Amino acid sequence: MSFKNLGLCDQLLRAIKEQGYEEPTPVQKEAIPVILKKRDILAGAQTGTGKTAGFTLPMLQLLSEHKPTKKTHVKALILTPTRELAIQVQESVALYGKFLPFKSCTIFGGVKINPQITALRKGIDIVVATPGRLLDHISQKTIDLSKVDFLILDEADRMLDMGFINDIKKVLAVIPKQKQTLLFSATYSKDIKKLSDSLLNAPVLVEVARTNQSSEQIQQVVHPVDKTKKRELLTHLIKKDDWKQVLVFTRTKHMANRLSGQLETDGISSAAIHGNKSQNARVKALADFKAGKVKVLVATDIAARGIDIDQLPHVVNYELPNVPEDYVHRIGRTGRAGNKGEAVSLVCVDEDEFLANIEKLIKKDIHKTIVKGFAPDPSIKAEPINMGGGGRGRGGGNRNRGGGNSRGNARNKPRGRN
Ligand code: AMP
Numbered sequence: 001m002s003f004k005n006l007g008l009c010d011q012l013l014r015a016i017k018e019q020g021y022e023e024p025t026p027v028q029k030e031a032i033p034v035i036l037k038k039r040d041i042l043a044g045a046q047t048g049t050g051k052t053a054g055f056t057l058p059m060l061q062l063l064s065e066h067k068p069t070k071k072t073h074v075k076a077l078i079l080t081p082t083r084e085l086a087i088q089v090q091e092s093v094a095l096y097g098k099f100l101p102f103k104s105c106t107i108f109g110g111v112k113i114n115p116q117i118t119a120l121r122k123g124i125d126i127v128v129a130t131p132g133r134l135l136d137h138i139s140q141k142t143i144d145l146s147k148v149d150f151l152i153l154d155e156a157d158r159m160l161d162m163g164f165i166n167d168i169k170k171v172l173a174v175i176p177k178q179k180q181t182l183l184f185s186a187t188y189s190k191d192i193k194k195l196s197d198s199l200l201n202a203p204v205l206v207e208v209a210r211t212n213q214s215s216e217q218i219q220q221v222v223h224p225v226d227k228t229k230k231r232e233l234l235t236h237l238i239k240k241d242d243w244k245q246v247l248v249f250t251r252t253k254h255m256a257n258r259l260s261g262q263l264e265t266d267g268i269s270s271a272a273i274h275g276n277k278s279q280n281a282r283v284k285a286l287a288d289f290k291a292g293k294v295k296v297l298v299a300t301d302i303a304a305r306g307i308d309i310d311q312l313p314h315v316v317n318y319e320l321p322n323v324p325e326d327y328v329h330r331i332g333r334t335g336r337a338g339n340k341g342e343a344v345s346l347v348c349v350d351e352d353e354f355l356a357n358i359e360k361l362i363k364k365d366i367h368k369t370i371v372k373g374f375a376p377d378p379s380i381k382a383e384p385i386n387m388g389g390g391g392r393g394r395g396g397g398n399r400n401r402g403g404g405n406s407r408g409n410a411r412n413k414p415r416g417r418n
Contacts, residue, residue: 003057006032009064011099012057019095025050026208031182032058034204038180042196043206046186046332052092055152055182060097062150062180063125072103072123074143076150077175079168081158083108083130089154090128102126107143109133117142131159131167138174148175150182153199157185157192165195172199218331220343222355222368226376227348230318231259233374234346235266237316238296245289246314248298249330251321251385259318260298270296273303301326304333317345320354322385324361349382 003016003024024032027045034041035058045051055078063075078093080086086106093104105119107129113136120127120143127134127143137143151172153159159168181200185192196203225233238246250256253274260272271285271294282303289297301321315334321327334341345366347355359365370376 015096028054030206040181040200040203042203043184056092073147076126077148078128078152080154086128131164145175152182154184157187160191218341220366222345222347222366224376225374230346246296248316248318251319256298269294272298274300315343320351324357327358
């Protein structure tokens with residue numbers, strides 16, 4: 001999929017080419033066509049995913065399709081939580097729009113208001129603003145937002161965290177009801193849902209995992225270890241550094257249950273969530289985890305999808321996923337919203353191919369360190385992994401020694417989702 005296929009005009013394609021972007025990022029692939037269809041969107045995308053171009057490019061495209069008017073007026077309003085982000089977004093607007101005739105400016109507090117008033121008087125098409133100073137302009141009638149077609153809220157979760165909700169509501173009161181609204185947020189909370197319900201009209205949901213571009217917030221490490229030593233190593237890591245909140249992933253429901261029980265035996269409070277647990281049990285496990293009553297939540301990939309927890313410090317892949325994209329989803333649970341996070345993978349020799357596929361996907365080698373006392377036994381040979389995991393095989397049901405699965409065809413197996 002190229003930028004051209006997304007339906008962007010020549011002026012934008014030229015600007016993209018100048019930036020050296022070869023192809024759209026996942027959020028751009030998903031969001032751009034939807035925005036061009038004039039739909040509202042609710043997008044879960046963090047910084048580093050290319051989200052700014054994801055909304056700026058189609059916005060510029062749609063604005064360029066408007067009939068020119070005699071007098072310039074504000075057509076698009078982009079709200080950001082901080083002045084730094086406002087500057088960054090306006091730079092992107094200017095960069096991608098350099099071959100289009102639109103004027104843009106930033107509006108934020110902590111600087112003199114008069115130059116902003118002068119700029120607005122001259123005529124501005126696209127305003128990038130923080131809510132507080134924008135309200136000053138609204139109350140002084142130095143900005144006219146009555147013809148806004150586009151409203152974009154960038155990093156909406158941070159705006160809510162910073163207490164901007166009332167300011168946002170006041171801004172909404174002076175812009176037309178009929179408009180296209182795009183809401184970007186790194187996290188989904190109840191407040192974000194409330195805001196999106198009140199603001200968006202039949203929104204299309206766009207959610208993308210972080211790409212490797214954005215994973216610098218996440219420190220990734222692989223600890224090679226024998227399968228039979230994984231549990232001991234996990235307990236050791238949790239106790240050694242006194243980890244307070246750890247999300248642990250397994251491939252199967254069975255393993256999630258088993259591991260959770262074993263951790264309890266090791267004196268580490270733990271709960272498991274997976275598809276076989278009732279909704280109530282899942283809600284309770286999650287609530288206990290969030291409240292710090294249980295230290296470790298052991299989850300399968302599917303069960304973890306609905307979890308929204310900010311700022312998880314540690315994610316552990318007790319078993320690597322057989323679908324490499326799941327690795328990206330898993331580690332995206334940590335290092336959110338600008339916080340540092342650590343993603344630790346305990347990898348036994350059976351999983352070498354899974355690891356190779358993951359490294360291919362994220363286009364980098366993950367740093368490997370052997371934890372003292374847990375060096376893998378080099379005489380142990382790789383064995384096939386059975387993704388069915390029903391609890392009947394040897395060693396706790398996660399293995400099928402006679403099933404004829406070879407490591408080579410592991411990728412062709414059912415996704416083993418639980
Ligand atoms: P953002 O998530 O909007 O903060 O963007 C993160 C970085 O990705 C910025 O430095 C952009 O210049 C860059 N970027 C955006 N889109 C692309 C793309 N399609 N290819 C390569 N880099 C990109």
